[in-house]
Amino acid sequence: MVETLAAAVRIGVEDDVAVVLQSLEAGAEIRVGRESVTLRDAIPAGHKFAVRPIAAGAPVHRYRAPIGLAQRDIVPGEHVHTHNVRTALAGENSHAFAGPGAETLTSNVPQAPSFSGYVRPDGSVGTRNELWILPTVGCVGRLGERLAMRGNAAIPAGSEGLDGVHAFNHPFGCSQLGADLDGTAAILASLALNSNAGGVLLVGLGCESNQLDALLERIPEARRGRLRILRAQAERDEFSAGEALIDELLAEMAGDRREEVPLSALRLGLKCGGSDAMSGLTANPLIGLMADAVTQAGGAAILTEIPEIFGAENLLLERSISQDVFDRLSALVNSFKRYFLDHGEPVSENPSPGNIAGGITTLEEKSLGAVQKGGLAPVKDVIGYGERIAPDKAHGGLTVLEGPGNDAVSTTALAAAGATITLFSTGRGTPLGSPVPTMKIASNHALAERKPGWIDFDAAIVLEQGMEAAADALLSRIIAVASGEPARNESNDERAIGIWKRGVTL
Known part of the structure; x- marks a missing residue:
């Protein structure tokens, strides 16, 4: 039958x-x-x-x-x-600017609510008030982690203004040269400027390539008030010295309190990983509506993973607000393709085995689904790896950020660019978290039901309740997390950084 x-x-x-x-x-x-x-x-x-x-x-x-x-x-x-x-992808493409993209307003975005955040002296708003410990080099990474454990133990239970102490270990900062070393320094300096960091402790060894003083020069003088530095080789007892610096910072941060701010204060990172064929039907277009809600309210959204734009770049290029933005975006996409070709790799060496098992056939298919995370917002700026969004250019639109598809590297780059929450769609599932709340949006019911400890929202309700109802529900969840409710990665203590390694190692 x-x-x-x-x-x-x-x-x-x-x-x-x-x-x-x-x-x-x-x-x-x-x-x-x-x-x-x-x-x-x-x-x-x-x-x-x-x-x-x-x-x-x-x-x-x-x-x-x-x-x-x-x-x-x-x-x-x-x-x-x-x-x-x-795949039909082969190599670099030429693009012709046809004029600024017409701004398209999304009619079915949810009403823009307020959230409760930490207003910083420069006017930016954090969704957390945390003390971040950033090592200049992997040699002192474990020291940073030990100091973070000590710092968290010093925070009184139920403390209102202190959301935690977190160290972000990594293996780099020495035996690097040129642009490779510069990328490591740039990403660490930009992380130190994220609005979710109410205080920052930079921990250096002393003999590394990524010298503390040079790193400090990348941080504006006006942002150094709640920044401390620890030079491990210069201290008889580096742990005790670090403890004292952490106590100083926590005492200064203890008076910080959340206050109501408009949705325009949110800086939204957009990411996908472990995608399946449902990602482009449920999770990614739903995230696109969140990007539209935030940007139409006057906030900022950031899209990266340039290799997962290949084959769909025209959808972003046609939304460029100017010839300059168009040219920089076209050059960024082609430079990434050239990066692959110069290393003897085809530009279509994607999707991953997990993507293929989930039903994605080619990189074009993956990219067409992935770019939906950017919604319909105008593309207002294009920035390099380790750079931060420019408030005068980013607000009310989409910023495209140079970065690879690797989950750890790209989520770190989003946080360094200024994202205070990242929306991460997934069809296969991952526990990975970045320095900022990293909300996992499942593309299918099976994943949401199988891994409730990983998933913050089940986007498959789009198919049953419709996109508008799902958008209302997801925005409510985002507001709750922005106002202090832990994302799943935070509940699981899944926080890490990944640095893009591109050069030789000495």
């Missing part, structure tokens, strides 16, 4: 494929729009099947755009994946 199921999703009539919401056997009849398609193959949940014939060599469309080329003739009902579709 053939069963007719309404169990597949297609974005638009232009699409050649649809995605199944549950695993289906060959012979099942699937309703797609006004037509029915009989499956010729068993289709795993999240994977695609053809809804019309696709000739060998023809583009295969999903998200109303090509995701690759058919390697052979594909018939309706056939499983569409890596065995019969290949």
Whole structure:
């Protein structure tokens, strides 16, 4: 008996494929729009099947755009994946500026509420009031971690103005040269300026390449009031000296209190990892609505992972507000492609094995789903790795940040750029957290049910309750976390940084 199921999703009539919401056997009849398609193959949940014939060599469309080329003739009902579709990406592309993108207002964003945050002297707002310990070099990373444990033990239970002491260990800061060393110094200095850090202790060894004094010069004088430095080799007892500095900072921070601020004060990082074919249907467009809600209120959103823009860059380029922004974004995408090619790697060396298992076939498909995290906000600025968003350019729009797709590296770069919360969509799941609250948005029910300790929000409710209801619910959760409720990564003490290593090691 053939069963007719309404169990597949297609974005638009232009699409050649649809995605199944549950695993289906060959012979099942699937309703797609006004037509029915009989499956010729068993289709795993999240994977695609053809809804019309696709000739060998023809583009295969999903998200109303090509995701690759058919390697052979594909018939309706056939499983569409890596065995019969290949990428069309090859190398660098030329782009022509057609004028500033028209600002598109998203009509179904939730009402912009306020949240309770920490207002800093420069007017920025933190979602946390934490003391961050940043080592200049891996040799003193463990010292920083020991000091953080001591600092947390010194905070009275139920303390209102102190949200914790956290050390961010890493293996770099020495045996680096040139731009590689500069990148390490830049990311650490920018982390020290994040608004979630109510106090910062920089811990140096003394003989490392990443010298404390040079690092300190990257931090504006006006931001050094709650910054202390510890030179381990210069102290007889470096731990006791560090304890004293932590006590000083905690005493200064103890009077800080949250106050109501508008949504425009939020700086939202946008990230995906362990994506599946549902990510572009549920979690990523939902995060895009959050980016629109924040930017339309006057806040800032930051998008990175440049290799996961390949094949979808035109969707961002056409939203550039000026020729300068367009040129810098085009150059950034092409420079990343050149980075791959110069190392003898194809630009399409993505998606990952987990992505493929989840139903993503090509990098174009992954990118078309991933860029939806940026919503429809105008692209107002493009910044380099380790740089911070410029308030005069970032507010009310999207900033594109140079960075790779690696989860630890890109979430760290978002925090260094100024993000005070990061929304992280995932179809496969990950416990990873960054220095700022890193909210995991599941693309499917199965993940949310299987890993409730990792997941902050189940975006699969989009398919049952609709996008607007899901957006209202997610924004309420974001406001709660911004106002102090722990994200899952914080409850699990999952906080780490990853630094982008690009040069030789001495």
